[in-house]
Amino acid sequence: MAFSPSLPQVPDSAEERQQPSESEHLGKDMQFGSRPERHNIWKRLARVFSRREEGPGARRLLLSLLLLTVWETGSGQVHYSVLEEAKHGTFVGRIAQDLGLELAELVPRLFRVASKGHGDLLEVNLQNGILFVNSRIDREELCGRSAECSIHLEVIVDRPLQVFHVEVEVKDINDNQPVFPVALKKLFIYESRPPGSRIPLEGASDADIGANSLLTYSLNSNDYFTLDIKRNDDNIKSLGLVLRKVLDREDIPEHHLLVTAVDGGKPELTGTTQVKITLLDVNDNAPEFERTVYRVSLFENAPNGTLAVIVNASDLDEGVNKDIVYSFNTDMSADTLLKFHLDPVSGYISIKGNIDFEETKLYEIQVDATDKGTPPMTGHCTVLVEILDTNDNVPDLVIKSLSLPVLEDAPLGTVIALISVSDRDSGANGQLTCTL
Missing domain, CATH: 2.60.40.60 (Cadherins)
Known part of the structure; x- marks a missing residue:
């Protein structure tokens, strides 16, 4: 930012000194300017103080002096943006010019850039003052799924010491395809399952953000199943297969389907998962949970054994076909399995590992309730565990x-x-x- 001072001439004659004092002129008219102009302002200020002027003009002068002194400590903020995965040497911005620094003073004033944890991603050419990409920038590695992603730089120069804050926004590109939890999903359903019943499926995830992560799904053409997509109150898509007509195990014992996920990027990327459905002809009721989604909040660092939630399912069948065993879904991540314990009989879910808010803020736990029929049937629910921060x-x-x-x-x-x-x-x- 440049300044433009407008200063009156210093009075020399007695007649001129009858006009408003120089401090009054300075207090009213002084604006910050270039370095030579600020130097002249300091000289004018010195002459005013040597005359020991008083009054409103002098007070305005003291305020201007304070503002100028604060400005001299040097601070500023500049914003740039760069696409992730940009090639080495990609131009980001004319940082020296935008900060008002001369190229000739970069080396003498020990121009340097500090960035905590990301020091090698961006560099400055001290010959031309240009900020450029120095190494690979992966937005997903840098910021995960966060909607905003920036690299914060501190530019420091000496003589005098000045600190400038530079923010480089890392923009997302569509470099990640949708990924399903498993390449082949095996399902077992009874041949007596009525048309219209829904079989839940795990959807795909996309590491990108915005439109690049918006997924649409499709199912290969078949006579028995359609793809059903619902949204819950949190706008999270729930994927499932809906049975269109009566099944006959003796006619077709297995069904093979292909689910495709397409993201909203340009060009679009796709991911697929195969679904193998095996038909069963016994034990015709699967366990059902009281709720499809359980929500609970826990403070981080809660001790091992702390109860998180109790899940409960019931089965309409009789005898051993209604006896239920609870278990974590096989698609659960290894990290989540290390953090929580599920009692297979009571449905108690408790903590068994260190829960750290700074590491993970939300755990999504998939729980199965499987009866003891032959063959067994399984019901599903989701437990969302929100981790609350403590001062640790x-x-x-x-x-x-x-x-x-x-x-x-x-x-x-x-x-x-x-x-x-x-x-x-x-x-x-x-x-x-x-x-x-």
Whole structure:
């Protein structure tokens, strides 16, 4: 940002000194300017103070002096954007020019860029002041599924010390195809299952965001099943197969289907999963849970054995066909299996591993209820466990810049160090206060 001062001439004669004082002119008219212009302002200020002027003009002058002093510490913010997976050397921005720095002063003023954890992704050419891509930028690796993704840079120069904040937004490209939990899904259903009944399926996921992650599904042409897609209150798609007509195991013992997911990117990417349905002719009722979705909240670092939720299912059959065993679905991630324990008889789900809010904020647990019939039938439900933050992380303090030694006659206010503090906790737990 440039400044344009408008300063009156300093009065020299007695007649001219009858006009408003120089401090009044400065207090009204002074605007920040280029470095030579600011130097002239300081000289004018020195002459005013040597005359010991008083009054409203002098007060306005003191306010202007304060603003100029604050500006001299140097701060600014610049925004750029870059596509993920951009090639090495891709132009990002003319950072020196946009920060108002001359190319000739970059090296003498020790121009440097700091970025916590991402120091090698972007570099600056000190010959032309251009910010460019230095190494591969993977948005999904950098920010996961977050809607916003930026690389925050601190540009530091000395003599005098100035710090500029530069934000580089990493834009998503459609570089990830939809992926189903398994390539082949095996289902077992009874031949007596009535038309219109729904068989739940696991949908696909896409690591991209926005339109690139919006999925549409299709099913190969067949006579017995249609694809059903529903949305719950959280706008999460629920995928399922709906039976169109009566099945006959003796006629067709197995059905082979192909489910395709297509994302909304350009060009679009696809993923598929095969579904193998084996028909059974005994034990015609599957267990049903009281709720299809259970929701629970737990504080992070809750001790092992803490009860999360109790799931409960029932079966309309008689005898051993209504006895139920609870288990985690085979599609569950290994990490989730390490964190939770499910009692197969009572349906109690409890904690058995360390739960860390900074690591995972939400666990989605798929639970099966399987009866003891021959062959067994299975019902399904989902348990959503939200992890709540606690103040379990100490602030992290890093010295970014240190100017040593300190001269004994250094004036008050001389900057000798630049310190960065951060806290991995969220909300008030992550707000910091620094004291010396």
